[in-house]
Amino acid sequence: MPGLVIVGAQWGDEGKGKVVDLLGERAHSVIRFQGGNNAGHTIVRGDETFKFHLIPSGILYEDCNCVIGNGVVVDPRVLIEEIDGLRRQRVDLRGLKVSANAHLIMPYHLLLDHAGEAKLGKREIGTTKRGIGPCYADKAARLGIRVQDILDEKILRQKIAAALEPKRLTLREFEKDPRLDMHQMVEDYLAYGQRLAPHIADTPPIAWQGLDEGRLVIFEGAQGTLLDIDHGTYPFVTSSNTVAGAACSGAGVGPKAIDEIWGIAKAYCTRVGAGPFPTELHDQLGDRLRKAGHEFGTTTGRERRCGWLDMVALRYSARINSLTGLVLTKLDVLTGIDPIRVAVRYAGAEDATFEDFPYHQSVLHHASGEYVDLPGWDEDITGARTLEELPANARRYLEFIEEQLGIPVVTIGVGPARDEIIWTDAAASIAAA
Ligand code: IMP
Numbered sequence: 001m002p003g004l005v006i007v008g009a010q011w012g013d014e015g016k017g018k019v020v021d022l023l024g025e026r027a028h029s030v031i032r033f034q035g036g037n038n039a040g041h042t043i044v045r046g047d048e049t050f051k052f053h054l055i056p057s058g059i060l061y062e063d064c065n066c067v068i069g070n071g072v073v074v075d076p077r078v079l080i081e082e083i084d085g086l087r088r089q090r091v092d093l094r095g096l097k098v099s100a101n102a103h104l105i106m107p108y109h110l111l112l113d114h115a116g117e118a119k120l121g122k123r124e125i126g127t128t129k130r131g132i133g134p135c136y137a138d139k140a141a142r143l144g145i146r147v148q149d150i151l152d153e154k155i156l157r158q159k160i161a162a163a164l165e166p167k168r169l170t171l172r173e174f175e176k177d178p179r180l181d182m183h184q185m186v187e188d189y190l191a192y193g194q195r196l197a198p199h200i201a202d203t204p205p206i207a208w209q210g211l212d213e214g215r216l217v218i219f220e221g222a223q224g225t226l227l228d229i230d231h232g233t234y235p236f237v238t239s240s241n242t243v244a245g246a247a248c249s250g251a252g253v254g255p256k257a258i259d260e261i262w263g264i265a266k267a268y269c270t271r272v273g274a275g276p277f278p279t280e281l282h283d284q285l286g287d288r289l290r291k292a293g294h295e296f297g298t299t300t301g302r303e304r305r306c307g308w309l310d311m312v313a314l315r316y317s318a319r320i321n322s323l324t325g326l327v328l329t330k331l332d333v334l335t336g337i338d339p340i341r342v343a344v345r346y347a348g349a350e351d352a353t354f355e356d357f358p359y360h361q362s363v364l365h366h367a368s369g370e371y372v373d374l375p376g377w378d379e380d381i382t383g384a385r386t387l388e389e390l391p392a393n394a395r396r397y398l399e400f401i402e403e404q405l406g407i408p409v410v411t412i413g414v415g416p417a418r419d420e421i422i423w424t425d426a427a428a429s430i431a432a433a
Pocket residue numbers: 011012013038039040125126127128129130131132133222223227236237238239272273274
């Protein structure tokens with residue numbers, strides 16, 4: 001005990017990094033199990049700022065094993081930049097391990113991501129253009145280049161040639177792009193291999209060891225449940241499984257290794273990129289949430305779309321992830337808003353209503369939230385460290401969420417700083433494992 005999975009319960013950017021950072025201090029290991037450098041978060045420690053895209057934030061603790069699992073897609077250039085940046089900040093990187101089975105983002109994946117979006121035009125997904133989708137597509141097509149391949153020139157050359165062959169037609173417009181020079185690509189990736197070699201490992205045994213010793217092993221997801229390729233708002237999703245179940249395949253453990261599953265949700269909702277968003281606010285209140293919550297992407301700098309908390313989506317998320325606890329972040333952003341609206345069902349076309357998250361794309365595109373209004377609060381809550389220190393209406397908001405979900409709110413974010421958080425007893429006992 002315990003294997004703890006941390007997943008985003010909404011559309012990503014819920015603040016997983018901060019929670020993992022706080023728990024990482026006690027953990028044997030933190031293992032990222034999917035996604036790539038489409039994710040990102042910032043950790044502030046004293047007057048130093050650390051920016052992460054691929055490396056789990058547990059790296060700031062010397063005794064924590066930080067693993068980029070086999071389910072992740074790795075852009076080695078970005079990873080090396082991140083390693084160099086952390087080294088300049090005097091972070092000890094000996095605990096960083098990268099699965100030899102993780103797939104590599106190649107220069108042609110980036111070009112294909114751009115080309116794919118350009119082709120879709122107005123119907124674009126709004127991807128982060130980091131090559132994530134094309135890389136996972138190659139993985140499924142068994143044309144992927146894996147981390148282990150950059151340690152062997154002959155294999156690397158053969159695999160790149162095989163991967164490029166079926167893409168010639170699509171890549172024709174980039175024919176003269178120096179990034180597609182096969183010789184250069186092999187050279188570059190072999191050089192990356194040399195740099196990454198000390199970190200490349202068979203990673204599942206790291207998790208097994210921690211679990212066998214009864215230590216805290218954290219499985220860290222990226223993006224959020226509604227961006228899951230199977231269970232999210234397809235096709236406006238990322239190209240991997242973001243749900244808790246993916247922790248097993250993406251890290252190399254069985255379902256019995258998981259004891260607790262925490263979903264991270266904001267006290268409201270945001271989304272970047274295109275796709276349905278039934279509680280989206282297009283008015284000044286949306287702008288207010290964006291400003292107060294600093295809702296601009298860490299990775300792409302894009303403005304995030306903002307809206308009210310959506311309990312239809314959150315109930316779905318609790319179910320599909322088997323959540324055992326909810327971490328509610330950014331509660332302070334709601335301070336001063338009265339009433340606070342929460343969607344409890346959707347209204348659809350032809351007077352239809354939906355208590356459950358609609359599986360059908362067209363239905364979801366026409367859905368809008370039906371709301372319950374809850375009373376707000378004006379008091380500054382950033383100093384609260386216990387539930388009792390919160391205003392009664394803030395506590396009422398949390399209780400409403402718990403009733404709707406049937407699971408406890410275990411931790412509450414009350415401000416941007418590291419210590420601006422309320423740990424309930426349930427959360428503290430996990431952290432102390
Ligand atoms: P991709 O993952 O770059 O292919 O983008 C697919 C969709 O997922 C787009 O709507 C992105 O905006 C969204 N997305 C990818 N990563 C994140 C993230 O870390 N936070 C929020 N949205 C993301």
